[in-house]
Amino acid sequence: MQKILITGVGGQLGSELQAIAKQYPQFEFIGVDRKELPLDDLNKIKIGLDKIKPNIIISAGAYTAVDKAETEKELVDTVNHLAVAEIAKWAVSNNAKVLHISTDYVFDGTSKTPLDELASTAPINWYGETKLRGEQALLRALPEGIIIRTAWVYSEFGANFVKTMLRLMREKYSISVVNDQIGAPTYAADLANVIMKIIISETWVPGIFHYSNCGEISWYDFAKAIQEISGRDCEVNGVSSDQFPTLAERPKYSLLNTTKIQNTYGLSIPQWKDSLEIVLRKRLLKNQ
Template sequence: MQKILVTGAKGQLGSELQTISKHYNQYEFIFVDREELPLDELDKIKAGLNEIKPDIIVSAGAYTAVDQAESEKELVDCVNHLAVAEIAKWAANNHSKLIHISTDYVFDGTSKTALHENEKTSPINWYGETKLRGEQAILSYLPEGIIIRTSWVYSEYGNNFVKTMLRLMNERDSISVVKDQIGAPTYALDLAHVIMKIIGSEKWVPGIFHYSNNGETSWYDFAKAIHEISGLVCEVNGVTSDQFPTRAKRPKYSLLDTTKIQKTYDVVIPNWRDSLEKVLRHRLLNKN
């Protein structure tokens, strides 16, 4: 029985993978978070991997607090870059497969069309820079690895835009949301299913892939959709990035072209609004 190790077990993607793992009895799953495999303590990573001896590693653990990353640069680089390098080296030396999760924030946001996997990278914040360094480490140490860049991830788990919007819409009469940043949301459960499809596929195609839900939107229109589906009484106003400054810059346009993963692994990607309705109606709203 093949052993699958998932890092970032308590994160959004890790939690969704745990949810669906019961449907994949042909694998042994080991889910670890910072307590079991601290990505900020490099000396413990190799020892931990030697103990677990996974056949497949899903590298979903990361430092994702984009604004806070600007003031914790050494820690962020350790988790998003140096730890990933250690995992890639171990996988290469032990003939293990690796699927690593990266981000649309490796791009600068100046594109006007959906971004292909081979587009020039140029991060504009430290989080994006460290995630790019992690990608480069995998390409260097483990060319057979798979990197999946995704964007605007949300689920019923952890902290994310959807849950923040629901909370604010419950607490306030009106909110303001940036309208000039364009991309596509990703429901973590959809991504989890794709990862398991790749693992179960008869072919292993190394390299970089892009995955997000289909369609494109702005954060403002994303918030409007949350507002409409939830039925909460709150005014949602659109503002520009200049009106809503953040410590870390965000790319203005980071829509990912997902053609490659669709064709390579025969993936059918749901529209972002359909997935949003699914998670709101069936999961999140039932909790409120």
């Protein structure tokens, strides 16, 4: 039986992968967090991988605190870049496959059209820079690796924009949300299903792919939809990014073109609002 190792198993995507693992009895799923496989300790990565001996590695673990990343640069580079290089080197030596998760933050946000996999990268914050370095390190060591860039991830698990909005809408009469950052959200469960479709596919196509739910919205549009679906009695106001200064700059436009992954793997990607309704009505709202 093949072993699938999931790094960052406690995160949103890792949790969604664990939730669907029982649908794939042909695999043994092994989830690890920073205790079992500390990505900030390069010496322990090879030791951990030698012990587990996975056939497939879903590299979902990362340092994702975008603002805090600006003040912990060495640690962030170790986790998002050097650790990925170590995983890739181990995979080469042990004939393992790697599917690595990256981000829209590798782009500078100046595009006016959806970004495909050949678009020029130019990160504007340290998190994005280290994620780009991780991509490059993986493909240098393991050209047969797969990278999926995604964006605006949310889930019933962990901390995310949707859960934050639900809390704020419950606590406040009105909130303000930026309306000049454009992209599309990604329901982590949809991405988890795509990852497994790729793994069980007869076609392992190496290289970079983009994945998010279909549509084009701002964070304000996203918040308004959360408010409408949840029925919260809270006013949602759109404001510019200038009114919410952050330590790390955010790309203004990072909508991903998903044509390549759709065509390569025959995917029908859900609309962002359909997936949002699913996670709100079936999961998050029933607990409130």
